[in-house]
Amino acid sequence: xxxxxxxxxxxxxxxxxxxxxxxxxxxxxxxxxxxxxxxxxxxxxxxxxxxxxxxxxxxxxxxxxxxxxxxxxxxxxxxxxxxxxxxxxxxxxxxxxxxxxxxxxxxxxxxxxxxxxxxxxxxxxxxxxxxxxxxxxxxxxxxxxxxxxxxxxxxxxxxxxxxxxxxxxxxxxxxxxxxxxxxxxxxxxxxxxxxxxxxxxxxxxxxxxxxxxxxxxxxxxxxxxxxxxxxxxxxxxxxxxxxxxxxxxxxxxxxxxxxxxxxxxxxxxxxxxxxxxxxxxxxxxxxxxxxxxxxxxxxxxxxxxxxxxxxxxxxxxxxxxxxxxxxxxxxxxxxxxxxxxxxxxxxxxxxxxxxxxxxxxxxxxxxxxxxxxxxxxxxxxxxxxxxxxxxxxxxxxxxxxxxxxxxxxxxxxxxxxxxxxxxxxxxxxx
Ligand SMILES: [Fe+2]
Numbered sequence: 318x319x320x321x322x323x324x325x326x327x328x329x330x331x332x333x334x335x336x337x338x339x340x341x342x343x344x345x346x347x348x349x350x351x352x353x354x355x356x357x358x359x360x361x362x363x364x365x366x367x368x369x370x371x372x373x374x375x376x377x378x379x380x381x382x383x384x385x386x387x388x389x390x391x392x393x394x395x396x397x398x399x400x401x402x403x404x405x406x407x408x409x410x411x412x413x414x415x416x417x418x419x420x421x422x423x424x425x426x427x428x429x430x431x432x433x434x435x436x437x438x439x440x441x442x443x444x445x446x447x448x449x450x451x452x453x454x455x456x457x458x459x460x461x462x463x464x465x466x467x468x469x470x471x472x473x474x475x476x477x478x479x480x481x482x483x484x485x486x487x488x489x490x491x492x493x494x495x496x497x498x499x500x501x502x503x504x505x506x507x508x509x510x511x512x513x514x515x516x517x518x519x520x521x522x523x524x525x526x527x528x529x530x531x532x533x534x535x536x537x538x539x540x541x542x543x544x545x546x547x548x549x550x551x552x553x554x555x556x557x558x559x560x561x562x563x564x565x566x567x568x569x570x571x572x573x574x575x576x577x578x579x580x581x582x583x584x585x586x587x588x589x590x591x592x593x594x595x596x597x598x599x600x601x602x603x604x605x606x607x608x609x610x611x612x613x614x615x616x617x618x619x620x621x622x623x624x625x626x627x628x629x630x631x632x633x634x635x636x637x638x639x640x641x642x643x644x645x646x647x648x649x650x651x652x653x654x655x656x657x658x659x660x661x662x663x664x665x666x667x668x669x670x671x672x673x674x675x676x677x678x679x680x681x682x683x684x685x686x687x688x689x690x691x692x693x694x695x696x697x698x699x700x701x702x703x704x705x706x707x708x709x710x711x712x713x714x715x716x717x718x719x720x721x722x723x724x725x726x727x728x729x730x731x732x733x734x735x736x737x738x739x740x741x742x743x744x745x746x747x
Pocket of ligand 1 (some may be wrong): 364419451452453553578591592
């Protein structure tokens with residue numbers, strides 16, 4: 318990210334911290350199942366963490382807590398960022414948009430309702446929008462911050478989630494799992510999309526697919542194969558470990574059982590979020606693509622295009638600046654968003670690093686270290702590789718108390734670029 322290297326602000330970085338019924342009824346049987354590999358374009362967005370426009374004001378303890386968290390969530394401008402995203406999608410016109418959970422900032426019903434209103438133009442334009450719950454969506458201790466200070470709010474139950482998002486997959490599902498909020502949707506283009514509820518207990522971070530749900534998934538994947546269809550599977554938590562530091566509470570507890578089930582059924586792609594950085598890892602012929610948290614710069618979404626027997630995945634940035642120009646906006650945070658958004662994320666990490674490195678007496682060494690760590694972290698977060706530090710810096714690193722960053726740095730440098738933002742994957746044998 319050389320274009321954004323800032324000499325004047327050497328100490329910058331961001332502690333990424335990547336960041337988690339019964340239903341009955343089966344829709345009509347798949348009489349219309351198609352076998353042809355019809356062209357299909359599927360967009361995927363994750364971890365929007367939407368607040369809404371009216372119930373959260375970015376000031377007071379709310380802003381302070383978000384700034385201190387190091388998460389880099391661009392909460393204040395999220396309504397505008399979503400407008401830019403929606404406008405971009407309306408131009409690109411994918412057939413389907415998947416929203417893989419953590420739709421709400423912290424599970425307040427008003428946030429879900431606001432997001433549904435925000436995305437209405439996509440549905441009205443004929444884009445099939447499907448969603449599933451993340452760990453921040455259901456039965457949470459919901460808070461709103463209308464004046465920047467916390468007030469209790471109402472969250473949603475699992476049943477209410479499905480009712481709120483009835484038009485986002487739950488009403489038109491081909492089949493719904495009786496033990497979770499999982500369902501399968503037939504796109505009518507030879508591909509069925511499996512939306513897997515990976516919450517073992519709503520309101521907790523931890524992810525696990527219930528045994529009963531794995532049984533349901535197994536039956537439905539077989540039905541999909543029998544009908545000659547292709548399958549795409551999505552969930553909120555990760556199926557594979559993307560970073561050993563972020564395994565527990567990130568990867569579903571029974572990820573290997575899930576991976577084996579997908580492999581046995583010729584499924585090559587699992588689409589997740591939850592981690593927050595953009596990342597792709599593969600094992601045994603199945604890849605887990607964690608699409609970056611939308612609330613964090615550069616506000617990415619994935620685009621999956623079916624090309625013959627290949628799924629092509631590309632992580633796309635939301636072009637905020639063009640949207641701001643088209644709409645005649647004057648706010649420089651938006652008209653010059655690439656710099657503003659980058660700085661915001663960079664500073665989110667830098668604040669934490671400055672604190673961690675406060676004991677280092679040599680000021681220039683301190684600033685150099687801070688810049689190096691921040692840059693590596695931001696690169697990791699936004700899906701760009703960073704080289705390992707040079708020898709002199711390595712020596713300084715080993716002599717410095719880096720706390721969490723000590724082990725973290727080694728997991729985010731020298732990563733292959735294939736780990737990040739694009740890839741081509743076989744569709745498996747239908
Ligand atoms: Fe999550």
